[in-house]
Amino acid sequence: MNSTGFFNSVWLLVAHIPAGRVASYGQIAALLGHPRAARTVGWALHSTPDHLDIPWHRVINSQGRISTDCGEHSPGLQRYLLEQEGLQFDGDYVDMDRYQWQPDMATIEAILAKGHPLARTD
DNA sequence: ATAATGACTGGGG
DNA sequence: ACCCCAGCCATTA
Numbered sequence: 027m028n029s030t031g032f033f034n035s036v037w038l039l040v041a042h043i044p045a046g047r048v049a050s051y052g053q054i055a056a057l058l059g060h061p062r063a064a065r066t067v068g069w070a071l072h073s074t075p076d077h078l079d080i081p082w083h084r085v086i087n088s089q090g091r092i093s094t095d096c097g098e099h100s101p102g103l104q105r106y107l108l109e110q111e112g113l114q115f116d117g118d119y120v121d122m123d124r125y126q127w128q129p130d131m132a133t134i135e136a137i138l139a140k141g142h143p144l145a146r147t148d
Numbered sequence: 149a150t151a152a153t154g155a156c157t158g159g160g161g
Numbered sequence: 162a163c164c165c166c167a168g169c170c171a172t173t174a
Binding site: 152154161 | 164167168171172173174
């Protein structure tokens, strides 16, 4: 159990990204107070337990491009899910200025304070 | 405790 | 636009 770990915070925050919006790995890291831990965010999402039902597809790279090459969470699936939520792609890119999630600090604090029901069960 | 591992990022060529 | 590189850092596949 680890409701305060970084992975858990990542899942918690990503769970609150609204449909039709996206965040970058670095953005999630920064919102959690670790602006250099973008890679770790990617790793956290890679190891997201399926039962948590996290909208993992709403996290893409800072260029507005899909990064995953994981079999379970494939680029094709991620793009499909995003398009289902109304995002339009220009080639391999989405317009970050248009779709990026922009929560205010109060929202973030509320989410993090609320904390946890996402603790791992292994 | 140390080493390896990435769904990253920004900069440079 | 593309490819490559070095720095990055929480976790342990």
